[in-house]
Amino acid sequence: MMHCRQFGLMRTLALACLPVWLCAAAQLAQPQDASSVIRGVDAAVKARIDGILGYTVNEHYAVYRGKDESHPVAEMTVRTVYRRDSGKSYTILSESGSEFIRNHVLRPLLDNEKHINLPGVREASWFTSANYQMQLVSGTPQQVDGRQCLALAITPRRKATNMIAGTLWADAADGSIVRLEGSATQSVSIFTGPAQVMRQYVKMSGFAMATQARAVSDSFLLGRTTVTIDYREYQIELAPAH
Numbered sequence: 001m002m003h004c005r006q007f008g009l010m011r012t013l014a015l016a017c018l019p020v021w022l023c024a025a026a027q028l029a030q031p032q033d034a035s036s037v038i039r040g041v042d043a044a045v046k047a048r049i050d051g052i053l054g055y056t057v058n059e060h061y062a063v064y065r066g067k068d069e070s071h072p073v074a075e076m077t078v079r080t081v082y083r084r085d086s087g088k089s090y091t092i093l094s095e096s097g098s099e100f101i102r103n104h105v106l107r108p109l110l111d112n113e114k115h116i117n118l119p120g121v122r123e124a125s126w127f128t129s130a131n132y133q134m135q136l137v138s139g140t141p142q143q144v145d146g147r148q149c150l151a152l153a154i155t156p157r158r159k160a161t162n163m164i165a166g167t168l169w170a171d172a173a174d175g176s177i178v179r180l181e182g183s184a185t186q187s188v189s190i191f192t193g194p195a196q197v198m199r200q201y202v203k204m205s206g207f208a209m210a211t212q213a214r215a216v217s218d219s220f221l222l223g224r225t226t227v228t229i230d231y232r233e234y235q236i237e238l239a240p241a242h
Helices: 002-029 034-051 099-116
Strands: 052-065 074-083 087-097 132-136 142-144 147-156 164-171 177-184 196-204 207-219 223-238
Touching: 034 052, 034 132, 034 147, 034 164, 034 177, 034 207, 052 099, 052 207, 074 099, 087 099, 099 223, 147 177, 177 207
Parallel strands: none
Antiparallel strands: 052 074, 052 223, 074 087, 132 147, 142 147, 147 164, 164 177, 177 196, 196 207, 207 223
């Protein structure tokens, strides 16, 4: 008898919650207007900026030449420390392969990342409507990396090594960035051309953090060059809750 009563109570609760679940699912499935989606992206970026004091992460870089992406010509693993009040610093944990590639492709990449994350500079890199013209590709969510997302075409308001023209996929529920694909408007190194870029994000501690990145460029000197980055072992320090 007790089991029957418990089953009846659970069934009643499930039926009571069903309209709420159906309503939430219907809201995600309905087309959304561009202005509300863009506001959601801006709000998610601001929440991440305000919510994270700093983090550390191990970044593994691998460089490939031509169409061979099985045998890297150079590799580097760095420990990255980000502090909101000072920017990024790097410690090289290991490196191997072509010294030329490490000195003229990977180190310029690290130097550029260090520069664009300085206070007073990094604000121009944020994926917000202040830095990008954003246009909603479709108001209907689509599945991207296992999440319901909305696609936005993004066009930088200026040219820089850290500015990307392409497509940004944002989580339909909270506006956080899920995936990014496009072309850099300028090259990081004089030995490579502007890169085709892909970056993936997952939510950690409530915020979008990069987990994988890929950049493919062509130049007269090096030909096709592919750089992949894997981000591992995040340790995130959150700002105190107000």
